[in-house]
Every structure is written in C-alpha cells, then in structure tokens.
Amino acid sequence: MTTFRDWLTEKGLAAMLWWKSRPGLVSNALAQQPFQRAESPSRDHVKVGLAQMRMELAASAADYAQHAYRLTRNAVERGAQFVVFPEYTGAPLLGLLPGVQALASGRSMQEAIGELTGGAQVSVGDVFRAVAPAARKIYLDTFSTLARKFNIHLMAGSIVLPESDGNLYSHAHLFAPDGRLIGMQRKLHLFTSEEGWLTPGDELRVFDLPFGRVAMPICMDYTFWETTRLAYLRGAEILIDPAADDRSDNEWLAARGVRTRVHESPCYGLYVFIVTDLFGLHWRGRSSVYAPGANGRALARAESDDQEQVVVCELDLAALRAFRAEHAPEFNLPLYEKYLPRVYADYRASEQAGRRVLSRPVRD
Amino acid sequence: MPKVAAIQLKFFRAQSVADLEARLVAAIQPAVDDGAQLVVLPQHVGLALLGAAGAGADPLPVLRQKGKALLRAFEETGAELAVRFKVWLAPGSIIGADGESLVAQSYLFAPDGRIAGRQRQTHLGALEKAWGLARGDSLDVFDTPLGRIGLVLGEDVRYPEVARILTLQGATILIHIAALPAPFDEQARLASLWREVQSNQVFGIEACLVGECLGQAYAGPSSILAPVEMTEGGRGILAQAVTTDGEQAVLADLDFDALQKVVDGYPIFHYFNYDLYAREFPKAYYASRS
Numbered sequence: 035m036t037t038f039r040d041w042l043t044e045k046g047l048a049a050m051l052w053w054k055s056r057p058g059l060v061s062n063a064l065a066q067q068p069f070q071r072a073e074s075p076s077r078d079h080v081k082v083g084l085a086q087m088r089m090e091l092a093a094s095a096a097d098y099a100q101h102a103y104r105l106t107r108n109a110v111e112r113g114a115q116f117v118v119f120p121e122y123t124g125a126p127l128l129g130l131l132p133g134v135q136a137l138a139s140g141r142s143m144q145e146a147i148g149e150l151t152g153g154a155q156v157s158v159g160d161v162f163r164a165v166a167p168a169a170r171k172i173y174l175d176t177f178s179t180l181a182r183k184f185n186i187h188l189m190a191g192s193i194v195l196p197e198s199d200g201n202l203y204s205h206a207h208l209f210a211p212d213g214r215l216i217g218m219q220r221k222l223h224l225f226t227s228e229e230g231w232l233t234p235g236d237e238l239r240v241f242d243l244p245f246g247r248v249a250m251p252i253c254m255d256y257t258f259w260e261t262t263r264l265a266y267l268r269g270a271e272i273l274i275d276p277a278a279d280d281r282s283d284n285e286w287l288a289a290r291g292v293r294t295r296v297h298e299s300p301c302y303g304l305y306v307f308i309v310t311d312l313f314g315l316h317w318r319g320r321s322s323v324y325a326p327g328a329n330g331r332a333l334a335r336a337e338s339d340d341q342e343q344v345v346v347c348e349l350d351l352a353a354l355r356a357f358r359a360e361h362a363p364e365f366n367l368p369l370y371e372k373y374l375p376r377v378y379a380d381y382r383a384s385e386q387a388g389r390r391v392l393s394r395p396v397r398d
Numbered sequence: 399m400p401k402v403a404a405i406q407l408k409f410f411r412a413q414s415v416a417d418l419e420a421r422l423v424a425a426i427q428p429a430v431d432d433g434a435q436l437v438v439l440p441q442h443v444g445l446a447l448l449g450a451a452g453a454g455a456d457p458l459p460v461l462r463q464k465g466k467a468l469l470r471a472f473e474e475t476g477a478e479l480a481v482r483f484k485v486w487l488a489p490g491s492i493i494g495a496d497g498e499s500l501v502a503q504s505y506l507f508a509p510d511g512r513i514a515g516r517q518r519q520t521h522l523g524a525l526e527k528a529w530g531l532a533r534g535d536s537l538d539v540f541d542t543p544l545g546r547i548g549l550v551l552g553e554d555v556r557y558p559e560v561a562r563i564l565t566l567q568g569a570t571i572l573i574h575i576a577a578l579p580a581p582f583d584e585q586a587r588l589a590s591l592w593r594e595v596q597s598n599q600v601f602g603i604e605a606c607l608v609g610e611c612l613g614q615a616y617a618g619p620s621s622i623l624a625p626v627e628m629t630e631g632g633r634g635i636l637a638q639a640v641t642t643d644g645e646q647a648v649l650a651d652l653d654f655d656a657l658q659k660v661v662d663g664y665p666i667f668h669y670f671n672y673d674l675y676a677r678e679f680p681k682a683y684y685a686s687r688s
Contacts, residue, residue, distance in 0.1 A: 395400050
C-alpha cells in the first residue's frame with residue numbers, strides 16, 4: 035500500500051526531474067555557443083565523425099548539452115557531416131537523480147543503488163525508469179538542436195527508455211539536419227548484464243540518407259552475423275555500431291564486433307565507443323572506421339581506448355558500391371531454406387534451462 | 399583431451415597415386431608421432447593427382463574426362479592413410495565428377511578406413527564458378543569419439559550461414575579445408591575461420607595449402623583456434639604454424655571443459671532473436687535475388 039510518505043517522495047522526485055528538464059534549458063545552455071554549419075554531403079561521399087565519449091554523470095541539462103556540443107563541434111570543425119555517438123549516451127543523465135553523483139565511483143551500479151535506496155529492492159531498470167521522463171526530454175532536445183544548428187545528420191547513440199508496453203528498451207536515435215527525429219532502432223540482442231531488465235527489440239530498420247543507406251543496431255547486435263546480414267540484404271551501406279564494452283582493451287575481443295562483420299556483409303563499419311570508469315565499470319575501446327576489402331585494417335582509429343576523442347574519416351560510397359558489385363556474396367538460398375529454419379527451431383527446443391550443453395568427446 | 403593436427407602442405411603434382419600416398423605419409427607421420435588423433439589436410443590436396451592423370455596447364459578437360467576416377471583414387475588414398483595411422487583423417491579436398499557435374503568435395507575418414515562423412519562445397523569461388531562446378535546442397539555434422547565435427551570447405555568459410563548451420567546441429571569442432579590467398583595478412587585472416595570460431599564458440603582447425611596451385615599463390619599459417627577467452631594472450635589461437643610458406647604440422651589439445659566454461663560464462667546462443675530471423679530472413683534473402 036502506498037503511504038503518504040511514498041506518495042510525497044514520488045511526487046517530489048517527479049517535480050524535481052520536471053524542473054531539471056523544463057523547456058528551454060538545453061537551448062539556453064547552447065545559446066551562446068558558436069555553430070559552424072556543415073556542408074551537405076554528396077550522394078557518393080560523406081565525412082563521418084565518431085564521437086568517442088567519456089561517460090561522466092551530468093548534474094544538469096546544461097552540463098549534458100554542453101558535453102555533447104563539444105564533441106559534435108570538434109567533429110564538424112574537422113569537416114564531419116554525419117556525427118555518430120556510442121551506446122548508453124543517455125546514461126550520464128542518471129546524474130540528475132539525487133545522490134547518484136556521490137556514489138558513482140569505485141562500486142558497481144547495483145551496490146550504488148543499494149546504498150542510495152537504503153537497501154530497498156530496486157533494480158538497475160527501476161533507476162533508468164525513474165530518470166526516463168527527464169532524460170528523454172534532455173537527450174532528444176540536445177541532439178535535435180545539435181543536428182539542426184550544425185546542419186548535420188546525427189546518430190545520437192542509445193538511451194534506455196520505457197515504452198507503452200511497460201518494458202525498457204535501449205534505443206538508438208537518428209536526426210536529420212533540420213533537427214527532425216527520422217529514425218529509431220531498438221537493441222535486438224541483449225548482453226548478459228542487461229538480461230532481466232531490458233527487453234530486446236524485434237525489428238531491424240535501414241534508413242535512406244542522401245549519401246547512403248544506414249543501419250544502427252547496437253553493440254551486442256554485432257556479435258550476431260544475422261543482424262548485419264539482414265541489414266546488408268536490405269541495402270545498408272553504412273553500419274553504425276554504438277558500443278560499450280568492458281573488454282575492448284583486448285584487440286581480439288573487440289574484433290568480434292563490426293570489424294569482422296563488414297567482410298561477410300560488405301558495408302562500411304563505424305565502431306564508436308563510450309568509455310568510463312563509473313560504477314566500477316571499465317568500458318574501453320578505440321573507435322574505428324572499417325571497410326570491406328581493406329584487409330581488416332581500420333581506415334581511421336582513435337589513439338586512446340580510455341579517453342574522449344573524435345575520429346573523422348571520409349567514406350567513399352561510390353568505391354563501396356563498386357566493390358559490392360564486384361564482390362557481392364552469392365547466396366545458396368535453397369541450402370539456407372533447407373536448414374536455417376529447422377536448426378534454429380531445433381536448437382531453441384534443445385536449450386536446457388537456457389544452457390547450451392556442448393557435445394563432448396568420449397572419454398577413454 | 400583430444401589431440402588434433404593441422405598439416406600445412408605445399409601443393410605438388412603427383413606422378414602416381416602411390417606418389418601422392420607417399421607424400422602424404424611423410425606429411426602425416428610427424429603429427430601422428432606426436433599423438434594426433436585427428437589429422438586435417440588442406441584444400442586441393444587431391445588435385446595433386448592431376449599430374450598422374452596427365453593434365454596440362456588447363457586441367458578442365460582432364461577433370462571432365464577422368465573426374466570420377468580421380469575422386470575414387472582420392473577416396474581410396476584417404477581410406478588407406480586413415481587405416482595406416484589409425485586416426486580420424488580429413489585428407490583435404492578434390493575436384494572430381496559426380497555424374498555429369500564437377501564438384502569440390504572433402505571427407506572425414508574413420509580409423510578403420512570407412513568414410514564417416516562427405517562434404518561438398520556449398521558456395522563457389524571465382525575459379526570454381528568459371529569451371530561450372532555444382533555447389534553442394536547439404537551441410538551435415540559427423541559424430542566421432544573426439545567430438546562432433548563439421549567440415550567447412552574453401553569458400554564456404556566466407557559465409558557465416560555455413561558455420562552457424564553446422565554448430566546449431568551440434569558441431570563443436572569446425573574443420574576448414576583451406577587454401578587462402580598469399581601473401582598472409584593477419585588482419586584479413588580474422589575474416590576466415592577465426593571469426594566463425596568466435597561467433598559460434600567452438601574449436602577450429604584450419605589447414606592451409608601453400609605454394610602455387612592452378613595459377614594462384616596460397617599461404618598459411620595453419621592454425622588451431624578457440625574462443626579468445628580460453629587462449630593464451632587472448633588471441634583465439636591455440637597453436638599456429640611458424641611459417642606461412644613452408645610445410646609444418648600444427649598440434650593442440652582441445653580442452654572441452656574450458657570450452658564449456660566459456661559458453662556458460664558468455665552464452666551467445668542464448669540471445670538469438672529467433673522471431674526476427676524467422677520473420678525477416680526468408681523475404682530478405684529472396685528479395686536480394688531481384
């Protein structure tokens with residue numbers, strides 16, 4: 035039963051978050067900043083900017099907007115026409131919640147939540163849900179404003195938000211140079227630490243932009259060739275991989291993402307990382323641009339795996355289209371039709387309480 | 399723990415079937431001496447018989463004329479080698495004739511010489527297309543006392559559908575019968591069997607042809623692969639040839655307990671988005687044809 039005290043606390047939190055995300059805060063924070071308008075890209079060439087962002091808790095909408103502004107400005111001043119951000123770019127807005135700032139260093143998210151709530155049964159999902167009304171407004175307002183004022187296409191990274199079905203999803207957002215939100219993509223495959231509080235999406239989308247077709251599945255989605263194959267089959271030319279990875283300081287572990295996927299489904303791959311040491315996390319990664327046929331080497335790469343940095347690189351879509359015409363995969367459709375539906379279904383039925391039990395050698 | 403070997407072999411033209419057998423005995427013997435129970439040879443090994451069949455610079459007429467006999471001779475050689483060494487043997491591949499069609503085919507022989515499995519290449523490379531090879535229409539896995547094995551032949555490694563179909567049928571050892579273009583490039587090699595081993599969390603054995611074959615230069619190194627979490631230095635390599643252009647046997651033990659721990663700690667297959675695949679793949683694949 036909800037007590038008067040609970041009601042008051044809930045209303046108080048809602049009022050505080052409303053106040054911290056009230057209209058005008060983002061535009062006021064950016065009002066005095068200079069904006070250089072980017073040149074529009076051609077059909078065949080676009081300069082991309084990968085905003086490797088350091089996750090720091092934002093105490094206010096102004097903090098958040100100015101942080102995103104600095105990274106975007108850096109990219110645009112170096113010629114970027116399409117700026118992309120990493121996974122969990124909405125997470126810094128957890129800093130709007132009272133007490134979180136003081137608890138963010140040197141402990142896990144769950145421990146911090148436990149301390150913050152006095153040991154109440156509160157999950158990571160509950161915290162994202164609590165901050166969502168304010169975070170949604172600030173995040174959308176920030177990136178829409180940046181896209182419009184810099185005259186760029188902008189992929190804003192991802193934010194955790196509840197939807198009308200009551201579930202939490204991780205969404206990536208895409209903005210046009212006039213500031214319109216023109217696309218969203220839910221994360222389709224969860225990471226182990228997200229299971230139980232996030233829900234996977236059920237649709238992969240590909241977006242037509244003036245310079246090419248873009249897909250933006252999120253991080254773990256690239257562990258599965260199925261994601262990028264579907265995007266490729268639907269005509270995607272640029273795959274954006276907004277990532278957050280606590281193991282990417284190992285180059286070989288990081289190679290399991292979009293880097294190897296661009297060879298089987300020939301597209302440009304933009305691998306953009308968020309880095310942090312908050313909440314006991316050690317997210318690392320060197321944001322990179324990959325192309326098929328480049329022998330797996332990055333066309334451009336961040337120098338640091340734990341610092342904020344912007345990587346700018348020109349993509350030659352005409353060259354990609356020529357490569358694809360010459361090296362298009364030749365699928366064996368009857369083979370896939372014969373096996374794929376059955377083997378997925380059989381495996382799904384065979385998982386033992388969610389566990390994959392490997393067939394073993396016969397012991398002597 | 400099963401001990402397996404990838405034999406990196408230089409292409410040669412055999413003067414006779416006996417000559418081929420003698421060369422392969424010399425290549426396999428050191429691996430067996432070191433305890434290998436499963437031995438894998440590279441792609442195109444059987445094409446050594448083109449020399450014995452009198453093929454010239456263009457082997458296509460001989461393949462068409464003697465393709466059935468070549469296939470039979472290669473199968474007999476594989477069976478004899480398996481029996482001689484009492485090992486499970488994947489003796490590489492050959493292009494031969496099945497009826498009117500040319501096919502690229504690989505095998506798995508049991509230690510008693512029976513054919514435990516055949517696998518045709520299901521996706522064709524440029525030369526194979528130019529020669530009009532028929533592609534395979536099945537992907538099966540083969541149970542052995544060493545583990546359940548899937549054969550990935552040549553170009554098939556470029557298609558992740560192949561490794562997924564095999565591993566979803568329970569394969570825990572993927573064998574790539576390989577001929578990879580020279581020169582060796584470490585970054586490009588990530589897009590070969592290494593990628594499939596990481597994506598499917600299984601062991602991989604990649605045996606590479608080296609030297610010149612049918613006008614194309616090939617390079618190693620051959621390697622035995624596992625998920626990065628269970629390999630020294632986190633590179634995903636259990637053992638690798640020290641040379642990219644010479645002959646060498648590469649051996650490693652396959653630790654299935656360690657592999658199961660990797661799968662339990664990071665259960666990739668648990669996160670399949672089945673409904674998305676079932677709904678979207680059929681129409682996406684078929685739309686790609688138009």
